[in-house]
Amino acid sequence: MQEITIQQQIEIARLNETAMSSKSLRSRKVVDLAFKNINYSVVDTKGQSRQILKNLDGFCKGGEVTAILGASGAGKTSLLNILSARISNTKTARLTGKVFVNNIEYNSETFSNFAAYVMQNDVLFETLSPREAFEFVANLKYTDPELKIRRVEETIKTMKLERCQNAMIGGPNLKGISGGEKKRTSIGFELVTNPCCILLDEPTSGLDSFTAFQIIHELTLLAHDQDRTIVFTIHQPSSDIYLLFDRIMLLVQGKFIYQGPRSNLVDYFKGIGFSCPDHSNPLDYMISIMHQESQTNVDNFQTYFKEYDNYWASNVLKEIEQSSKSQIQFKKVETSTLYQINLIAKRALKSYFRDRLLIRQRFGMALFMGLLIGGTFYGIGSTQGTYVDYSSLAGLLFFLCMNMTFSSLFPVVLQFATERDVFLREENSKLYTTFSYFMGKSFVEVPFCLITPIIQELILYWMVGLNHMNGGIVVTHIFIAVLTCLNGNSIGLMAGCAFNDIKAATGFVPLALLPLFAFSGFYANPKQFYDWIGWIQYVSPIKYSFEAIARNEFQSRSYDFGDPNDVLGFNVGQWESVGILIAFFLVIRMFAFMFLHSLRQKQQ
Ligand SMILES: Nc1ncnc2c1ncn2[C@@H]1O[C@H](COP(=O)(O)OP(=O)(O)OP(=O)(O)O)[C@@H](O)[C@H]1O
Structure with missing residues (x-):
């Protein structure tokens, strides 16, 4: 008789174990x-x-x-x-x-330990494939690597998704799998956790009669x-x-x-x-x-x-009365917060790179604005001494602050609006905590807020002829630009979390920002603000961005009318402004988290 090698024995044992566990599932x-x-x-x-x-x-x-x-x-x-x-x-x-x-x-706390809910609308992460979506759940719900793989494979097989398992799910703006396949993916998404009970709201709505029959049959x-x-x-x-x-x-x-x-x-x-x-x-x-x-x-x-x-x-x-009295285990698999953050950040990053429009929009915008601003204000930094030179430079610096705030704000409002339902659904299924989601998203946003202002500023800095007396001034300028972007991004995230409706969020944000811009010290001089309304300047992150970036720029420049910092009525100081910007970033993020948390509670 042919001898069985140790490797074969291990393989047979593994297959037996797999078969047994699959049966037990x-x-x-x-x-x-x-x-x-x-x-x-x-x-x-x-x-x-x-x-x-x-x-x-x-x-x-x-x-x-x-x-x-x-x-x-x-x-x-x-x-x-x-x-x-x-x-x-x-x-x-x-x-x-x-x-x-x-x-x-x-x-609501114990429901997800034995059951799953499939919503009428297919709320799925558009840029993932069905397989990746299932892997995401399996990674969050199981610790045993073999079990993770087995549950994903079983789900794909059960929901008959073999043919489209690696295709992009897609959404309104992204071509993807069919409606029936989406519904199967939605059910499969819940099935990965092996729930004893599945509740579905109109699982056949929007499907043709044959697909509807197939879904109910499954x-x-x-x-x-x-x-x-x-x-x-x-x-x-x-x-x-x-x-x-x-x-x-x-x-x-x-x-x-x-x-x-x-x-x-x-x-x-x-x-x-x-x-x-x-x-x-x-x-x-x-x-x-x-x-x-x-x-x-x-x-x-x-x-x-x-x-x-x-x-x-x-x-x-x-x-x-006669319903089963057998004990059910409210089993809860809890992955660590760090692990959840890592998975959420990786998924968000993958999504960014797959949704090319989003990437192109953010990097393309930085490139375009760098060239546009550089071209518009070409060479104005090289001349100095007169009021005209000063006023063009101050105008440019304020425009930079505005541009960096808006360009980092809107993409995040729009993106969060499309992802909000996915977050609510996954949080409801207890896949992760609100905190993990928030941190995961933040970790992916921060690199964008670093890279895009660096691209933009490096292009325009030399075109405009901004202060390059020493490297420290250039680095500080870019650092303030990054901080301004981070603050804009945080405001966008806060608005996205605070409003249920994207139209309300995008409508409210410019309205709320207008007074902050008006009181930021460029349009009206802070020395002339009335006391009863002048306090608005102190809650405007743009004021601190403008003061920090302008003080940095005007150092070692001399003008015939005196010190531009005095003319602009600056009243905080460069590094103090930087410190306040950092504090703003933290506080706005904290508010964004609180809004996200309350959004989740409202949903319940
Ligand atoms: N939170 C709410 N506030 C106000 N009215 C509500 C709320 N929830 C449900 N309703 C009302 O209760 C009734 C039942 O709503 P529900 O969505 O449960 O019905 P349904 O049988 O599922 O209807 P459909 O088949 O049209 O979806 C409806 O008239 C709806 O307008």
Whole structure:
């Protein structure tokens, strides 16, 4: 008999282990979801309270597919959001009731340890491929390198993404994979963590009927073959899709009118006097008798509710009573903050280099502005002595401060706006902490704020003929330019984190900056500011940038009218201004972090 080498033995052992673990991942613990006495109301813009969900009890069996259906506005998404612990009490929303997994109450902190939520919109990092997206999650959720690889491979296989695993996901401005593949990637993104339960909000919306069927079929396999609990809301499914459901919940005006096996649905409604016509899709018929536009339907609602209370309500309570009591482990894999920051920064960097437009925009802008400013102010630094020389130079220096603030501010507002939902989704899934995301993003932004002003200033410095008495003056000028960029970048990040809407952020920022520019000492002399309003100069980072850069430039230059620093009414000092700029950078970043943190809390 041929001898097996040690290497082969190791390989066989590894394959056996892989097969065993893969099996163990499949034959997982079944979890039952339940909810009791769910009441949810919201206050509208006129201060009127409106009850969306009314005293709901429900049960979603482990290893089964539960579909939540109802007319538009019936409360399906609200219910799913409550099940995924994404809704909490706020000033305008009131939620009472409890949600359970295997009879244990859960909340937003514990939800992600056994379940995952797939949003209606595919919120994915556009510049990554499906494989890279899965690797990102696996790296954050697993510590064992082999397990990481196995989970990624399994997910790609399960979600049938082999063909497009290395293609860019893409988005509105970036060509990428198809809608169906995106939906599979969204589900796969959650599947990597091997959740016992997956909740999905309208997983078929925007997909053609064949792709929709495929997606629901794959979800059915996840439930039946891998014992996962699958719950989703869905709009008007085809009759093929209808046959894939195990359990159905029908909602009308925030109350259940049916909750039980799919197979009983038609007979139940026939029994209470609502017969589905032969050869028609039962769910089309259900939707037709549930919508509120027809007065006949509205008149029948009371019958549906009464019959539900008579027939299903106690049944559901019994099912809740009998739901699995087996212990579930709220397992939490926590990677270190440094590790999270490293992964987030690497991903952001990869994104920058793949989204060429962004890179071109930032570096191209620096190059262009360097040449433009250099050309416009060509040679003005070489002449000195008169008021005209001074005024052109002061104008240039102030223009530089403005330009560096704006050019580093807007890219980050726009970029954060596109990434905000990804952050909220990933933070919600407890992939990383807000702090790690913030630091990861900051680490990638800082090099841009170093490189772009250096490119710009090196081009224009010699063209304009700025002060090069010694190397120290040149280095200090560039250092102040970098600090100005960092402050602009921080203001952009703060605005991106503070506003929910990109239009509001981009509209507000110039408005807020205008007084800061007006009081920065170039347009009006600080000596002439009225006391009651003059304080604005002290909260303007541009004032300190201008004073620092101008004092640096004017040293060893002499003018016939006296000291330009006095004429400009500078009142802080060069290095003091630099110190304040550093302090501004830290404080604005801190505010940005606080806004990001509160954005995340608002989302909950
Ligand atoms: N935070 C909120 N503030 C005000 N109204 C809300 C809020 N959340 C939900 N609603 C209202 O509650 C009702 C139910 O909303 P929900 O999104 O749950 O319905 P839905 O059944 O999922 O509808 P659709 O199928 O159209 O998505 C709607 O009329 C909606 O306008």
